[in-house]
Amino acid sequence: MSADKFIEVLMYAVPSLITGGVAYYLFDSYFKDQQNTRRWLLQKENQKHSLPLRLQAYERLALFLERISPAKLLIRVAPLNDDKADYQNLLIHHIEQEYEHNLTQQIYITDECWTMVLTAKNTIIQNIRKTTADTSVGNADQLREKILSGMLDGNSATQLALSYLKTEVTDILG
Numbered sequence: 001m002s003a004d005k006f007i008e009v010l011m012y013a014v015p016s017l018i019t020g021g022v023a024y025y026l027f028d029s030y031f032k033d034q035q036n037t038r039r040w041l042l043q044k045e046n047q048k049h050s051l052p053l054r055l056q057a058y059e060r061l062a063l064f065l066e067r068i069s070p071a072k073l074l075i076r077v078a079p080l081n082d083d084k085a086d087y088q089n090l091l092i093h094h095i096e097q098e099y100e101h102n103l104t105q106q107i108y109i110t111d112e113c114w115t116m117v118l119t120a121k122n123t124i125i126q127n128i129r130k131t132t133a134d135t136s137v138g139n140a141d142q143l144r145e146k147i148l149s150g151m152l153d154g155n156s157a158t159q160l161a162l163s164y165l166k167t168e169v170t171d172i173l174g
Contacts, residue, residue: 050108051172057108058169061117062162064102068095068124069158070147079140087140088132092125113168120161127157 066072077094079087099121106114131137131146 054108054172055169057105058165058172060102060105061109061113062165064098064105065117065120065158065162065165067098068121069156070124070127070151073124074144074147079144082139082141084132084137084140084143087143088128091128095121095125110168113165116161116164120157123157 067076073091073094077091080090081087127150128147131150132143134146137143137146
């Protein structure tokens with residue numbers, strides 16, 4: 001093959017290759033843009049359905065925290081007898097029941113928020129057990145009084161968790 005023929009082939013091939021490369025780049029960019037647009041629309045549609053579920057989870061956890069708050073719990077759950085250990089077990093049973101009822105809500109909230117809720121629950125149970133172990137507490141009514149007076153000392157764990165929950169909801173809603 002002569003040099004003239006080779007140059008002639010190159011003169012046809014190089015512009016064709018450049019045109020093909022540019023066309024490939026433009027089509028590739030266009031299809032990626034279309035894919036991103038579809039992904040964004042799908043995500044927007046999913047958010048429309050998931051936001052109410054997330055907000056409902058936060059509502060349920062707020063209700064959970066209110067229900068296990070010692071002040072509300074002690075009013076709602078009266079002692080069955082005078083034994084403080086029986087009353088302790090009854091209170092803890094009610095807290096655990098509430099917790100198990102709301103356990104699935106953790107998939108809709110952040111890990112940090114779930115940790116706060118779990119810490120609040122465990123702190124309340126620990127405080128009930130610690131108050132029951134106090135030797136100055138003789139019966140179930142004294143246990144109720146001691147737990148309530150212990151709450152007056154500072155912020156309860158449920159209030160801290162509820163505050164964190166409200167902050168997250170505010171962040172979600174913008």
